[in-house]
Amino acid sequence: xxxxxxxxxxxxxxxxxxxxxxxxxxxxxxxxxxxxxxxxxxxxxxxxxxxxxxxxxxxxxxxxxxxxxxxxxxxxxxxxxxxxxxxxxxxxxxxxxxxxxxxxxxxxxxxxxxxxxxxxxxxxxxxxxxxxxxxxxxxxxxxxxxxxxxxxxxxxxxxxxxxxxxxxxxxxxxxxxxxxxxxxxxxxxxxxxxxxxxxxxxxxxxxxxxxxxxxxxxxxxxxxxxxxxxxxxxxxxxxxxxxxxxxxxxxxxxxxxxxxxxxxxxxxxxxxxxxxxxxxxxxxxxxxxxxxxxxxxxxxxxx
Amino acid sequence: xxxxxxxxxxxxxxxxxxxxxxxxxxxxxxxxxxxxxxxxxxxxxxxxxxxxxxxxxxxxxxxxxxxxxxxxxxxxxxxxxxxxxxxxxxxxxxxxxxxxxxxxxxxxxxxxxxxxxxxxxxxxxxxxxxxxxxxxxxxxxxxxxxxxxxxxxxxxxxxxxxxxxxxxxxxxxxxxxxxxxxxxxxxxxxxxxxxxxxxxxxxxxxxxxxxxxxxxxxxxxxxxxxxxxxxxxxxxxxxxxxxxxxxxxxxxxx
Amino acid sequence: xxxxxxxxxxxxxxxxxxxxxxxxxxxxxxxxxxxxxxxxxxxxxxxxxxxxxxxxxxxxxxxxxxxxxxxxxxxxxxxxxxxxxxxxxxxxxxxxxxxxxxxxxxxxxxxxxxxxxxxxxxxxxxxxxxxxxxxxxxxxxxxxxxxxxxxxxxxxxxxxxxxxxxxxxxxxxxxxxxxxxxxxxxxxxxxxxxxxxxxxxxxxxxxxxxxxxxxxxxxxxxxxxxxxxxxxxxxxxxxxxxxxxxxxxxxxxxxxxxxxxxxxxxxxxxxxxxxxxxxxxxxxxxxxxxxxxxxxxxxxxxxxxxxxxxxxxxxxxxxxxxxxxxxxxxxxxxxxxxxxxxx
Numbered sequence: 001x002x003x004x005x006x007x008x009x010x011x012x013x014x015x016x017x018x019x020x021x022x023x024x025x026x027x028x029x030x031x032x033x034x035x036x037x038x039x040x041x042x043x044x045x046x047x048x049x050x051x052x053x054x055x056x057x058x059x060x061x062x063x064x065x066x067x068x069x070x071x072x073x074x075x076x077x078x079x080x081x082x083x084x085x086x087x088x089x090x091x092x093x094x095x096x097x098x099x100x101x102x103x104x105x106x107x108x109x110x111x112x113x114x115x116x117x118x119x120x121x122x123x124x125x126x127x128x129x130x131x132x133x134x135x136x137x138x139x140x141x142x143x144x145x146x147x148x149x150x151x152x153x154x155x156x157x158x159x160x161x162x163x164x165x166x167x168x169x170x171x172x173x174x175x176x177x178x179x180x181x182x183x184x185x186x187x188x189x190x191x192x193x194x195x196x197x198x199x200x201x202x203x204x205x206x207x208x209x210x211x212x213x214x215x216x217x218x219x220x221x222x223x224x225x226x227x228x229x230x231x232x233x234x235x236x237x238x239x240x241x242x243x244x245x246x247x248x249x250x251x252x253x254x255x256x257x258x259x260x261x262x263x264x265x266x267x268x269x270x271x272x273x274x275x276x277x278x279x280x281x282x283x284x285x286x287x288x289x290x291x292x293x294x295x296x297x298x299x300x301x302x303x
Numbered sequence: 304x305x306x307x308x309x310x311x312x313x314x315x316x317x318x319x320x321x322x323x324x325x326x327x328x329x330x331x332x333x334x335x336x337x338x339x340x341x342x343x344x345x346x347x348x349x350x351x352x353x354x355x356x357x358x359x360x361x362x363x364x365x366x367x368x369x370x371x372x373x374x375x376x377x378x379x380x381x382x383x384x385x386x387x388x389x390x391x392x393x394x395x396x397x398x399x400x401x402x403x404x405x406x407x408x409x410x411x412x413x414x415x416x417x418x419x420x421x422x423x424x425x426x427x428x429x430x431x432x433x434x435x436x437x438x439x440x441x442x443x444x445x446x447x448x449x450x451x452x453x454x455x456x457x458x459x460x461x462x463x464x465x466x467x468x469x470x471x472x473x474x475x476x477x478x479x480x481x482x483x484x485x486x487x488x489x490x491x492x493x494x495x496x497x498x499x500x501x502x503x504x505x506x507x508x509x510x511x512x513x514x515x516x517x518x519x520x521x522x523x524x525x526x527x528x529x530x531x532x533x534x535x536x537x538x539x540x541x542x543x544x545x546x547x548x549x550x551x552x553x554x555x556x557x
Numbered sequence: 558x559x560x561x562x563x564x565x566x567x568x569x570x571x572x573x574x575x576x577x578x579x580x581x582x583x584x585x586x587x588x589x590x591x592x593x594x595x596x597x598x599x600x601x602x603x604x605x606x607x608x609x610x611x612x613x614x615x616x617x618x619x620x621x622x623x624x625x626x627x628x629x630x631x632x633x634x635x636x637x638x639x640x641x642x643x644x645x646x647x648x649x650x651x652x653x654x655x656x657x658x659x660x661x662x663x664x665x666x667x668x669x670x671x672x673x674x675x676x677x678x679x680x681x682x683x684x685x686x687x688x689x690x691x692x693x694x695x696x697x698x699x700x701x702x703x704x705x706x707x708x709x710x711x712x713x714x715x716x717x718x719x720x721x722x723x724x725x726x727x728x729x730x731x732x733x734x735x736x737x738x739x740x741x742x743x744x745x746x747x748x749x750x751x752x753x754x755x756x757x758x759x760x761x762x763x764x765x766x767x768x769x770x771x772x773x774x775x776x777x778x779x780x781x782x783x784x785x786x787x788x789x790x791x792x793x794x795x796x797x798x799x800x801x802x803x804x805x806x807x808x809x810x811x812x813x814x815x816x817x818x819x820x821x822x823x824x825x826x827x828x829x830x831x832x833x834x835x836x837x838x839x840x841x842x843x844x845x846x847x848x849x850x851x852x853x854x855x856x857x858x859x860x861x862x863x864x865x866x867x868x869x870x871x872x873x874x875x876x877x878x879x880x881x882x883x884x885x886x887x888x889x890x891x892x893x894x895x896x897x898x899x900x
Contacts, residue, residue, distance in 0.1 A: 376768050376771045379770060393758070394762055394763075408770045413772060414777075414780070420751060423752065426752075466771070
């Protein structure tokens with residue numbers, strides 16, 4: 001079953017699909033991990049933000065496709081759609097999550113579950129149940145040939161965007177005042193409060209940032225896929241596994257883990273397609289047993 | 304007759320020498336107080352004896368048996384029972400259930416699934432007796448979270464008693480309560496302990512309590528024992544006065 | 558004896574309610590349309606798994622987001638039994654479902670007793686999802702996303718194949734589920750009131766103190782997992798027969814785990830009977846939401862959100878609050894035992 005000789009074509013195909021998947025995973029899991037690390041909430045609504053980003057991107061692009069066929073402009077709109085989700089996240093955080101910060105964790109998670117359900121209904125209402133797609137953006141950029149393999153240019157755009165976003169995120173968290181306060185809140189929220197800083201505001205910013213990341217992961221990858229109302233829900237659990245393996249709050253770790261899982265999946269699909277997903281969850285369980293705080297986090301989160 | 308013997312105990316936390324070569328004994332029928340400034344190593348010593356921590360060097364003997372390195376539940380079964388500085392009680396259970404849980408463990412009924420606890424009359428009776436000893440019988444069916452801090456301290460103590468201890472280690476039994484409650488608590492504890500003849504080690508900061516009730520005092524500072532003896536001797540020891548009792552007096556503004 | 562009489566007098570209203578409820582439940586299949594009876598059967602099935610979850614959640618202080626794993630495993634055991642063996646006997650199927658779920662719970666529990674808080678929850682979620690993926694992907698053996706069919710069983714060897722399915726479900730099977738629910742409730746009540754139950758609660762409140770009391774904490778938590786898993790497996794088996802079909806999305810998906818937790822929260826997880834109430838209410842809520850509109854997820858989600866925000870102690874807790882509000886006017890007189898708290 002396993003072919004001993006890997007041709008250059010297969011090799012590049014594997015790398016290409018792995019990097020695409022890793023980009024998606026990274027964008028999705030970095031936001032999830034950020035929210036978990038700073039706010040100590042398992043934010044199931046992330047699934048909805050992902051879906052919303054995708055659907056918004058489709059709607060905006062479809063609209064502007066009537067006026068222009070310049071794909072570059074459409075790429076910009078993709079980014080805008082993703083970022084717009086942060087506004088929705090703001091609304092969610094302020095109205096629904098804030099009241100229950102003081103409650104036990106079970107409540108918080110079930111609440112986010114309820115919100116996911118709501119959004120699922122809302123998405124169905126607004127966008128309908130039919131699958132949607134904007135492959136025009138995907139094909140509109142043309143393709144490139146590397147070693148005999150035809151790779152769409154969009155792939156490079158996606159991977160490049162993921163890298164740029166990773167760098168920007170790192171810069172934000174480590175070089176800006178807001179970012180560093182957010183990191184401090186993740187470590188010791190009470191100390192930050194004692195310094196006279198309104199940590200609640202920073203929690204909101206974090207949530208918006210997480211929402212933006214989820215939205216971007218939806219909007220930037222939707223040209224490759226088809227949008228269905230429940231798309232975020234299936235993907236969420238995978239992002240969750242990445243966060244569990246990485247440990248919440250480690251941006252670098254999230255990057256590496258996404259890469260590793262992307263490659264495991266690509267290679268796994270090529271070798272033995274059926275079980276590759278279960279493998280990832282098995283890895284997650286093993287990691288949680290051996291090092292509950294995750295591979296890239298030094299000490300355990302105070303949960 | 305030494306019931307508890309600690310030989311050359313050492314415990315380091317990185318650079319910090321929390322317990323730095325301690326030889327310590329507890330004799331039958333004794334009430335001993337362990338005093339010293341904060342960070343002297345008193346609680347660490349107690350943690351070593353009760354199994355919460357393992358010593359880096361040295362041994363602990365109980366009734367001649369080497370119990371060094373035993374985990375907490377084993378040491379508890381051996382007969383060394385401790386309480387905690389911040390009292391650890393079961394907040395969501397009733398007062399009497401706190402005692403009953405200890406009794407269930409003592410009588411090895413922990414995995415009894417098929418009989419109702421209420422029906423186990425000997426456990427309930429025992430629990431009531433213990434609550435009576437500390438004066439909490441009237442509050443038996445109240446929720447523990449409703450109790451005052453002083454009552455919680457007494458409950459903590461009676462949970463320890465429920466295990467039929469051979470020796471008792473009490474970590475600051477009167478901390479956090481007002482003076483009158485403190486007197487009540489310490490009198491209750493000492494009465495019970497004397498009546499049952501249980502050798503007791505008390506970590507205490509309240510000097511009034513120490514000098515009124517302890518038969519022997521051990522003074523620790525910076526991981527070592529710097530003095531040991533009867534209250535009168537210790538009180539007059541100049542080193543002890545400096546470190547524990549009156550150093551502040553010297554530095555007070557004239 | 559005197560204590561018993563006093564107990565009865567104190568809880569007269571509760572006991573009367575229970576007797577009335579039971580009598581009503583016995584009569585229902587005769588008076589209600591068959592679909593309603595089916596719904597109640599479904600509600601009772603989920604009541605079992607919700608109560609099982611609560612053993613871990615409330616009495617053990619362990620939040621499990623993976624109970625669909627135990628539930629679904631029980632369901633799939635029944636389906637596999639029908640697919641790969643000629644055995645059709647109900648009691649054998651249920652027994653095997655319980656055994657396999659208990660074994661799975663033993664594995665999960667062994668790992669989870671050393672984990673706390675969010676990690677514990679993530680682990681349970683992970684384990685359950687592994688099962689989901691396996692059942693989904695190994696379609697050659699498990700039927701994949703379409704799942705496997707489940708036929709009517711024989712009960713004590715008695716064959717019902719001459720009875721139309723709906724009649725069977727809304728009559729014989731209803732009483733079977735009712736009886737099993739009763740057995741579950743009584744068993745769990747005994748367990749919770751036993752010394753073991755009290756120790757479990759003590760572990761929940763202060764694990765370290767328990768260690769110092771000579772209690773082997775891990776063992777007790779592990780046992781709780783196994784008990785919870787076993788009952789959940791039975792619930793899954795009942796669901797398999799009731800539904801006639803077992804699929805990964807219906808029985809193993811993590812959203813089902815969330816729904817089970819919600820049932821416990823909805824009813825009031827700090828009480829014994831809360832999860833049962835929650836399961837019943839949720840079943841009706843979901844069914845009527847689905848029947849009302851294709852946007853049923855929104856209705857359900859909105860209800861979840863509203864209930865979480867407004868009813869922090871669940872339905873039973875809320876009713877207890879109302880009762881306390883009225884009872885406050887008749888504050889306990891001198892000498893009376895402190896309230897009726899669930900001790």
